[in-house]
Amino acid sequence: MPISNKRLLIAAELLGQVKSVADIGTDHAFLPIHLIREGIAEKVIACDIAEGPLSVAKANIIKYGLAEKIELRLANGLLGLAPNEVEAITILGMGGETIADILTDAPWVKKSDLILILQPMSCDDRLREYLFREGFEILTEVGVESQNRFYTVMKVRFDGNLPKVGSEYKYIGKLLENPNDAAITFVKNRLKSLKSCMDDIKNVERKQELFKELEIVVHEIEKFLVKYI
Ligand SMILES: C[S@@+](CC[C@H](N)C(=O)[O-])C[C@H]1O[C@@H](n2cnc3c(N)ncnc32)[C@H](O)[C@@H]1O
Structure with a gap:
């Protein structure tokens, strides 16, 4: 299953090589399958809040013979994960406010060795505002077009500092660096x-x-x- 969704491909590229990653709101598990098949991650914990998506994910994972590498968990946000279980977290395809709520509910994400890949479908400004206020640094941001709509994919890490940024940061972040x-x-x-x-x-x-x-x-x-x- 070569994935064609550019949002997911850019997210995988930004993630880079990791041992373990949790994909939150995995739905069909296309991203976890891609990460394992491309050798980007060794192990993925694929979480979703709903049974329906998880059963689709399970069928896809079995189809590709990846059940030993991708573990499925029924969980709200990050609540099904223990701190230190993974090196990175991906949260793609949800609203920016939902992503911020998911991070807020798991204060252990505030550690500098955890990589977050975030891709809001809307309210990216609210998400940047949250990240800024809570001491997360946007390391890089990449613009992506998918089905004639335009999104941002962010690579983020906690550093505890308030970055020195201009008034435009909340609205366009680091998009024009790429x-x-x-x-x-x-x-x-x-x-x-x-x-x-x-x-x-x-x-x-x-x-x-x-x-x-x-x-x-x-x-x-x-x-x-x-x-x-
Ligand atoms: C639009 S799909 C995105 C799928 C995939 N991540 C992507 O970007 O293509 C959103 C998925 O997130 C799940 N979801 C929504 N809120 C969630 C939450 N709080 N915790 C975990 N999963 C959630 C939904 O059940 C759905 O499967």
């Missing part, structure tokens, strides 16, 4: 939605503070984007 077409389109779309939000609030008196904040953010993003327009 300025592929998907990243540039993602950032252009973000700029459009921020401008449209500013239009909506420009005459609302109690939103003037937010309006001024967004003006600065938009100006910063335009400065970054100017090279790519």
Whole structure:
């Protein structure tokens, strides 16, 4: 089963070689199967909150003869894992707020030798805000296009510091450090939605503070984007 989903392929690439990884919200287990077949991981714990996806995952794992390398667990978020069980965690294909909630519920993820690969389907700004506030460093971010929608895949690690970042960080993170077409389109779309939000609030008196904040953010993003327009 060669996987074609670019979100998953980029996540696997960012992960790099590891002994053990937990894939949270594994669904069909395509990512765990890819990680084992490509020799990226030696062992995967594939977790999902629902029985239905886990039975699909089980059928796929058996089909590829990987039952000894991929263990299935029915669990909410990270609650089915013990601290130190894995070297890395992948959480892909969920909303940014859900991903932040899953991390919040497992405070043991705050350790510097644990790699997190996170791919929000929405609310990436809320996820970055959470990561920033809680002392997680985004090591790298890669833009990806899938079925005409644009996403970010982040490689993250806890370091306990508050990074020195500009006002645009919450909205575009480190996407333009890897300025592929998907990243540039993602950032252009973000700029459009921020401008449209500013239009909506420009005459609302109690939103003037937010309006001024967004003006600065938009100006910063335009400065970054100017090279790519
Ligand atoms: C849209 S699928 C994503 C599948 C795969 N990770 C991907 O990116 O293609 C989301 C999966 O996450 C599972 N899920 C949702 N909330 C969860 C939670 N709190 N803990 C574990 N799994 C969860 C759902 O049951 C579903 O199988």
